[in-house]
Amino acid sequence: MSPAENIKTPCQKKPEHSTPRHIAVIMDGNGRWAKSRGQPRIMGHRKGAEAVRRIIRLCGDEGIEHLTLFAFSSENWQRPPREVKLLMELFISVLEKDIDALVENGVRLRIIGDLDRFGKRINSLIKKAEMRTACNDCMQLTIAANYGGRWDITQACRHLADKSSRGEIDPKNIDEELISSYLVSDGIPDPDLFIRTGGEKRISNFLIWQLAYCELYFTDILWPDFSKENFSDALQWFAGRERRFGKTSEQVSA
Numbered sequence: 255m256s257p258a259e260n261i262k263t264p265c266q267k268k269p270e271h272s273t274p275r276h277i278a279v280i281m282d283g284n285g286r287w288a289k290s291r292g293q294p295r296i297m298g299h300r301k302g303a304e305a306v307r308r309i310i311r312l313c314g315d316e317g318i319e320h321l322t323l324f325a326f327s328s329e330n331w332q333r334p335p336r337e338v339k340l341l342m343e344l345f346i347s348v349l350e351k352d353i354d355a356l357v358e359n360g361v362r363l364r365i366i367g368d369l370d371r372f373g374k375r376i377n378s379l380i381k382k383a384e385m386r387t388a389c390n391d392c393m394q395l396t397i398a399a400n401y402g403g404r405w406d407i408t409q410a411c412r413h414l415a416d417k418s419s420r421g422e423i424d425p426k427n428i429d430e431e432l433i434s435s436y437l438v439s440d441g442i443p444d445p446d447l448f449i450r451t452g453g454e455k456r457i458s459n460f461l462i463w464q465l466a467y468c469e470l471y472f473t474d475i476l477w478p479d480f481s482k483e484n485f486s487d488a489l490q491w492f493a494g495r496e497r498r499f500g501k502t503s504e505q506v507s508a
């Protein structure tokens with residue numbers, strides 16, 4: 255099946271009241287998926303890319319506005335050079351081959367992270383892909399690449415301190431909203447539902463500021479196996495959560 259047929263959808267359904275507006279995902283378990291089949295790790299990442307197409311389609315079907323995927327962390331450079339190289343090649347191939355499908359289906363693409371570390375070729379592909387999808391408004395797909403939550407907060411602090419030292423910002427006016435606007439996720443609402451596959455129960459430096467009030471869902475399913483049914487389970491679990499944002503249950507129901 256071509257990428258265009260795989261990523262089919264958006265703007266089909268108005269979201270239910272209990273549907274998350276923004277889902278953020280740590281796609282863990284590609285390596286184990288491959289190992290359990292006696293295959294090299296990259297095969298797991300390839301299969302993982304198919305699961306990426308699947309979840310984009312499913313989010314579109316559910317009318318979810320934002321999907322953010324953690325594709326490559328600042329720490330992932332420490333993996334064996336061959337795996338890093340193959341992951342970069344996969345990233346390039348997704349940027350080159352899947353963009354038509356995103357354009358056709360009204361998906362806006364944004365890449366967040368410390369992009370300076372990527373070479374000229376990847377940066378130019380990113381720019382091109384973001385520009386081609388800039389007017390799409392059915393759904394936003396954000397891919398975090400060379401991203402780390404602490405890096406993001408640090409770069410925001412650096413910018414704020416710089417502006418403050420030049421007298422452009424009064425430190426008294428620095429509040430949560432202003433800090434959020436200096437994070438690379440500026441303009442994207444905080445995630446409502448976080449999903450981590452692969453059995454680990456941690457957030458691994460992903461969107462640490464933005465996840466403050468997010469509902470956290472962990473599943474043992476390995477990312478390449480994450481199916482429509484697994485996605486429905488996560489949505490159903492989310493629908494049953496009472497989001498109190500620090501209030502009491504009585505206040506929320508009132």
Ligand code: FPP
Nearest residue numbers: 281282283284285286299302303325345348
């Ligand atoms: C974690 O699994 C996964 C990654 C570090 C890479 C994720 C990449 C993809 C899903 C494919 C490309 C997707 C895009 C959006 C370009 P792991 O390798 O840590 O698995 P393990 O815990 O089983 O070893």
